[in-house]
Amino acid sequence: MDKWKDIKERLNHLHGSVELLADGHTLSMIKVHDGKKIFVRVYVDGCVDFKWTKTEDGKPVHAQGRFWRPLKRAAYPKKAYPSLKRIYGKKEADRMVAPRVIGVVPDFGTEGAAVSHLKRHFPDLEIKADGVAS
Template sequence: MDKWKEIKERLAHLHGSVELLADGHKLSLIKVHDGKKIFVRVYVDGCVDFAWTKTEDGKPVHAQGQFWRPMKRAAYPKKHYAALKRGWGKKEADRMITPRVIAVVPDFGTEGAVVAHLKKHFPDLDIKADEVAS
């Protein structure tokens, strides 16, 4: 079976999980909920450290941040475009409403989203072999 399909299948149900090995790090993907939303959280080497969310020029500062979802936001919403254009000019207004990566976060909305991110950036990752109890 394709490893990407297997990852999706293991994360199909609530509290489904899978452990992966990528770039010398152990990733734990777990489908969780916070009472309102269901999402997939990525743990790197068994933890989530929110110091890893920092970015510079759209790239994560810490190596562990590369496994997380880039969060994009614009400085101003598009509904303010007309006022920004009058005040700052078209070129600057376009820059102000263009979304940029401001952080990376450990949560993905669906298992398909996390698989697409990992497939794009880490095509050679391995699924960790399950240990059999003796």
């Protein structure tokens, strides 16, 4: 079975988990809920430290932040574009409503999104031998 499908399978139900090895770090992915929504949280080496959320020029400052989801936001909403264009001009208005990475967060909306991120950035990761689905 493909390792990516295996990871998705293990995260398919609530509180499903899987442990992975990537770039010398142990990743623990657990499907959790906060009462309103269900998401996949990624723990790096067993913890989540929110100082890892910082970015510079769209890249995480700390190495552990590479495993998390980039959070993109625009300075202004798209509905403000016409007035921004009149005030600042087209080029500056385009820059102001374009989303850019402002940080990284340890939560992914679905297991597919988490697997897609890891597949794109860490194609050589391994499933930890003792990581069993809960």
